[in-house]
Amino acid sequence: MAEVSIRDLRNRGGEVVDRAARGELITITRAGKRVAELRPLTRPGLSAEALVERWRRLPAVDPGALRREIDEVIDPGL
Numbered sequence: 514m515a516e517v518s519i520r521d522l523r524n525r526g527g528e529v530v531d532r533a534a535r536g537e538l539i540t541i542t543r544a545g546k547r548v549a550e551l552r553p554l555t556r557p558g559l560s561a562e563a564l565v566e567r568w569r570r571l572p573a574v575d576p577g578a579l580r581r582e583i584d585e586v587i588d589p590g591l
Contacts, residue, residue, distance in 0.1 A: 516540045
């Protein structure tokens, strides 16, 4: 968890908010004392319809080709 002083928040507010939007939890301090937290909002979940639509757009996968590619990268004797 990062700490940001009120002065830094005032001077670089946009950067601090961008950090929080990316998922970072930030504690705001005044005279070295913790006074507030800035955290990202939770995102709403996707509907079943949206998930099905995303699933329909996934590329087809050839299981045999996938296995061969994996074996090229990882020792098949493992």
